[in-house]
Structure formats: structure tokens, C-alpha cells
Amino acid sequence: MRRSSPGSLRRAFQPWNDPNAKPLIEFRGVTKRFGSVTAVSEVSLSLYRREFFALLGPSGCGKTTLMRMLAGFEQPDAGEILLDGVDITAVPPHLRPVNMMFQSYALFPHLSVADNIAYGLKREGLPRAEIARRVAEMLALVKLDGLGKRRPDQLSGGQRQRVALARALAKRPKLLLLDEPMAALDRKLREATQFELMDLQSELGTTFMVVTHDQDEAMTMADRMAVMDHGGLVQIGPPDVIYEAPVNRYVAEFVGDINVLEGKVVAVEGDLVRIETALAGMVELDEEAPALSIGAAVLVGLRPEKIDLSHDEPAQSFNKVAGEIWDIGYLGDVTMIQVMVGGDSGRLIKVALTNRTRRAARPFAWEDRVWLSWDIEAGLVLPR
Amino acid sequence: MSAPAAFAARWSRLVVAVPYLWLLLFFLTPFAIVLRMAMSDADTALPPYAPHFEGFATLREFISKLDFENFRLLADDALYWDSYLQSLRLAGQTTLIALAIGYPLAYAMAAAPRHWRPVLLVLVVLPFWTSFLIRVYAWIGILRPEGLLDMVLGGLGLTSEPLRLLNTEAAVLIGMVYSYLPFMVLPLYATLEKLDRSLLEAAADLGATPVRAFLTVTLPLSLPGILAGAALVFIPSVGEFVIPDLLGGPDTVMIGKVLWNEFFSNRDWPLASTVAIVLLIVLVLPLALLQRARLA
Ligand SMILES: Nc1ncnc2c1ncn2[C@@H]1O[C@H](COP(=O)(O)OP(=O)(O)O)[C@@H](O)[C@H]1O
Numbered sequence A: 001m002r003r004s005s006p007g008s009l010r011r012a013f014q015p016w017n018d019p020n021a022k023p024l025i026e027f028r029g030v031t032k033r034f035g036s037v038t039a040v041s042e043v044s045l046s047l048y049r050r051e052f053f054a055l056l057g058p059s060g061c062g063k064t065t066l067m068r069m070l071a072g073f074e075q076p077d078a079g080e081i082l083l084d085g086v087d088i089t090a091v092p093p094h095l096r097p098v099n100m101m102f103q104s105y106a107l108f109p110h111l112s113v114a115d116n117i118a119y120g121l122k123r124e125g126l127p128r129a130e131i132a133r134r135v136a137e138m139l140a141l142v143k144l145d146g147l148g149k150r151r152p153d154q155l156s157g158g159q160r161q162r163v164a165l166a167r168a169l170a171k172r173p174k175l176l177l178l179d180e181p182m183a184a185l186d187r188k189l190r191e192a193t194q195f196e197l198m199d200l201q202s203e204l205g206t207t208f209m210v211v212t213h214d215q216d217e218a219m220t221m222a223d224r225m226a227v228m229d230h231g232g233l234v235q236i237g238p239p240d241v242i243y244e245a246p247v248n249r250y251v252a253e254f255v256g257d258i259n260v261l262e263g264k265v266v267a268v269e270g271d272l273v274r275i276e277t278a279l280a281g282m283v284e285l286d287e288e289a290p291a292l293s294i295g296a297a298v299l300v301g302l303r304p305e306k307i308d309l310s311h312d313e314p315a316q317s318f319n320k321v322a323g324e325i326w327d328i329g330y331l332g333d334v335t336m337i338q339v340m341v342g343g344d345s346g347r348l349i350k351v352a353l354t355n356r357t358r359r360a361a362r363p364f365a366w367e368d369r370v371w372l373s374w375d376i377e378a379g380l381v382l383p384r
Numbered sequence B: 001m002s003a004p005a006a007f008a009a010r011w012s013r014l015v016v017a018v019p020y021l022w023l024l025l026f027f028l029t030p031f032a033i034v035l036r037m038a039m040s041d042a043d044t045a046l047p048p049y050a051p052h053f054e055g056f057a058t059l060r061e062f063i064s065k066l067d068f069e070n071f072r073l074l075a076d077d078a079l080y081w082d083s084y085l086q087s088l089r090l091a092g093q094t095t096l097i098a099l100a101i102g103y104p105l106a107y108a109m110a111a112a113p114r115h116w117r118p119v120l121l122v123l124v125v126l127p128f129w130t131s132f133l134i135r136v137y138a139w140i141g142i143l144r145p146e147g148l149l150d151m152v153l154g155g156l157g158l159t160s161e162p163l164r165l166l167n168t169e170a171a172v173l174i175g176m177v178y179s180y181l182p183f184m185v186l187p188l189y190a191t192l193e194k195l196d197r198s199l200l201e202a203a204a205d206l207g208a209t210p211v212r213a214f215l216t217v218t219l220p221l222s223l224p225g226i227l228a229g230a231a232l233v234f235i236p237s238v239g240e241f242v243i244p245d246l247l248g249g250p251d252t253v254m255i256g257k258v259l260w261n262e263f264f265s266n267r268d269w270p271l272a273s274t275v276a277i278v279l280l281i282v283l284v285l286p287l288a289l290l291q292r293a294r295l296a
């Protein structure tokens, strides 16, 4: 599983940290209700030119609705949406310089692949030769040369997805919206397509906004991502920040696996925080500029891959707890071990061990008494 | 082929044979009888045509007596040609008007909120719950001079004298459009209701105005519904007999009425059969060509 951000190659690209950068898209307090359901509530968000932005959240949290408001298919009940600083809330969909790749692809079944791609160009009234040139260019871009005469129903799922992508890109939109673009693809194809999309995006320089409920997909592709819950944005940031410094338990648990322990702050010395937990005793961790008061009830989060496992008691006097192995799950790249801590009616803590060799001596077995320990840099504090 | 597979194949052949058997019994056999009548001569005694079929011994003689005389007669008489042409023209006009009224109707039904649609469907088929004849009679009451229509229009001050619609071609058109409209609306509704709304959104997203989106997406995708509806209206309209008889005047001579006259007034069964056969050819030929064009 990829946990690190590909954005590390593009560290220099951080327009969201530049106070002079003008956003391409701006949501200002946008709310959308369907009857009694509030699909999107009070969303404020800025997207920048050339950015690859991912909108992540569980099914039904309002991702599609947010995107459809940007495309013009839904009208916000409150707030405004700006494109290049101009309010586009009242602009009908066919006049917006924004194109969308639909979750269902929505290819025209009565038109050939080439005519599907040409559809938007014809509406622009481009000359015939120019349309033919652009269609050929798009077909080459998505590697569908020679399939222009086929009908959509004569294509595989992956090919249909490419046609939908080519059709949306043909008009050279300022912003391309992709609603769950890989949902209908199998895993191998999905991974390959993710990297192709990233290449395409950096090649064309188009701003991409991808909706997904798959955290790996969002982390792989995005420069920045937003985590949504019940119509609201919970956290916006680069994937590594979201993963390593989630703002609350919801984000921490939605993006990746995490063990959560209840505790109470007992000491704050500079960046060092000491938390007394019921389950694992004293936990010490390093937190940048912690705004914590002594005695505050908090949660300590521990990612499974940041925990060490040993048979002997570690030398350190804190950040350790004893337990018994209850379950071992072999996943290929890692082995996920569940350790029962605090007696038989305690809690299961997940530990991920990387399988570095093919036939490891399998140092751990069911019912082994083991020690869990972790670094001072491993734990993170979450509000209770 | 394994034994069970062979068994299954035989079974499936048998199952497929059932509809063919049905067609043979109830369509081809009567057609053969009518064709035979068409190629016979009028006779004064009952059954009113000759030759009679009296066993296979006289088969050769029987066949030698069959001829195309009636077809020749039909071709030579302008009356028949005119009524065929008038029938086709009126049926064509009926189809176009029904399409012009039916398409927006079906479109509105398909766009209506989901829970309204069954109610609207029932409203469309509601007229079928009363007899066709009674409904056409009702139109006499509406269209006759000093009838319901005149009363309403006169009352509103829109017309000063009676319209005299009854016994004109316009009355026949009104009656036929009214009677066959549901056959246009239902197949259109079925195709429009199936239409994926995200296709229209995709069209708008790609820069199509609502009118463009309708012309380039909705219309071509509803073509099967248009063709089905047109066929369902056109075919019975061509042979329509009751409506022109009740609502039309002496100028409206549709082929259905000619057929009726030949059968029951002139009792010339062979000629009537010829009229029917030619009508069938007129109707089936364009449909067969259309089918071939679509398969090609
Ligand atoms: N057209 C609509 N009418 C009524 N409710 C809707 C409509 N579209 C979306 N919703 C509701 O709004 C919420 C958010 O939906 P959606 O934006 O599709 O979520 P997501 O794309 O994140 O799965 C859901 O509760 C959904 O039922």
C-alpha cells in the first residue's frame, strides 16, 4: 500500500500556502439541501490552477452534490461559487468552462466514439478540420487510436472510461471534474489509470477535481485532498498531512488504520506531551506547538505500522504495553497482528509488520505474550 | 452433441415451433383463403364465388380457373386508386398530427414526478374503457352544427356561425387522431421514460443549449418510439372504416369503406378480397423495406 505522497516530487507546488495566489475556484459558504437532507453544508474551499484535488468521503456525504454545483446541475441554497473571481452561481451548465466526467460515463449510445468526443467541439462551432484534428489528438492522448468508429457498446469498461475522459478533455476546460472515475474498473486497471491520469494532468496543466471514496486513490493522485463528512469539509490538506496529522478521530479512522486510546494530559514541556492512558499507561509524544491544557481529556492515535512488537520487555520506561496475540492476518506486503491489551476483556491493538523476506522465521505466533512499543514520534493527539 | 443437449435442442425447436404454428393456423390459412377468393369469379349463389373446391381430383381444373382478373379490374378503376391514395394520405396526416400532439404529451409524462406517472398513464388509456363506437358517436354530438363545439365557440364569441365540421375530412382527421393518439403516446412514453437523464446533463456540460440537447440526444434516442408509434397509428388508420363512415362526408372515400361496400352491399366477395389483399401489400411492403433498411 502506498502511504507516502507522490506530491513529494512536486514539493515546490504549494499555491495554497502563497497568500498572493489567486484561486481558480472558490466556494464561499455553499449549502445545498434536498428537502430535509442537507447534502452540502457551509462549504468554503479554494482550488488553484494546475492543482490535482481529491474530494474524499464515505458514500452519501455530499461529494457528488458539491461537484454538480460546480458543473451547474444543482443550485446552491446559500453561498456562492466563483470562477476566476467571478460569481458563476447563475450561469447555466452549457456556458461554464468546466467539464465533467460522469460516474456512469454518460456516453451517447447513438454516436460513435469519435462523434462522442467531437460533440462538445461541434457545439463550439469549430471548423470541421479543426474538430477532426482535435478528435484524433484526443484519441491518441487516451490511447484509443483506431477505435474512433466504434459505438460505446462495442468497448470494454476501461475503454469507455477513456472515451468519457477524452470527451471531457476535448474542450480544454479550465477545470475537469471527475466523479468516481475508477469506480467501474478492476483493481489492476484502476492503479494503472491513476498514474495515467496524473501524467495527463501534469502534461495538460488542467486543474483536476476528483471525487472518490477510496482513500488510496485520493492519496496516490492528489496534491491536496479534502475529507468530507455529512456535507461538511472536515480537513483540507496534502495527503501526508491528512495521514500524519489528522484533525480528529473521524479523519484519522477514515484515512488509513489507527488505534485510538483514551487518556488525560498530565504534562506539556515545549513540544513534548505526556498523556496518562488507562490502557497503556504513560504515553509520551512529540507534538508541534501543542495547544493542550493539563488535565484535558484527549485521544492518542497510533498507526499500526508505527508500533514495534517484541517478546522481551523494551528498555524504555514509557510508550510500551504488554499483551497477547489474538490474530495474525497475512496480507502479502504486511502482516496485520491483533494484540489483546489489558486482559481478556481489554482492547485489540493492530500492529502492522512489513514482510521483508519471503520465508521469515515467523517470530510471532497465536497466544504469544508480547510487548508493544513505539517511538516518541509515533503517537498523535486527537480531541476527545 | 450429448444426449441431454440434443434433447434440449429438440425441445427448444418445439417451443419455437409454437408461434409459427399459431401464425400458420390463424394468419396464413385465412390469408390463403382470401387470396383464393381474390382470384376467383363472382357467383350469384352462396358462397358467392366460384370455382368451388371439390376434392383434389379437380385440383388442376380448380387452379386453371384462378385468375388475376380482379386485380386487373382494380388497377383499371380510378375509384379504387383514389380511395387507396386518400386512405394513405389521411392515415399519413393522422400519424403526423398524432406525433405532433403525442410527443410533447409523452415527453411531459416522462418528465413528471415519478409518483405521478402511473396516474397519467391511466388517464391516457382511460378512453379504452368505453366502447370505441360510443366514443366516435360522441364526436358527432360535438362536431355537428349547433353541437357542443359550436356552442362553446359561439358562447365565447369566437365564431358567429356554425363551423359545419361534421361530414368533412377534417372531422375524420379529428376522429382518427383522437382514437389512435394513445397508440402514439404509449411507445413514445416507454422510450422517453427509459432515456438516461445524465445524457442530457452530459450534453449541457459539453455546451449544448437545451434545444440542441433535445435535437441531438433526446430525438435520435427516441426514434424507435417514434417509428413504433407511427406504425401503430398509421396501419389501422389506413384501413379505418367506422370513423370515415360516421364522421366523414360523401367525399371521404377511404378504402375500408370501399371494402365494406364490396363485401356487404355488392356482395362481390372476390373483388372485396382483392381490395383487402392489395391493402395488405400496400401496408406490408413499406414496413418490410423499413425493417431491411434497419437491419442493413
Ligand atoms: N436529487 C436529489 N434529491 C434528493 N436527495 C439527494 C439528491 N441528490 C443527492 N441527495 C442526497 O444528498 C446526500 C449526498 O448525496 P451525494 O452528493 O450523491 O453523495 P456522495 O456522492 O458523496 O455519495 C445523500 O443523502 C443523498 O441521498
Ligand SMILES: [Mg+2]
Pocket: A060, A063, A064
Ligand atoms: Mg457520488
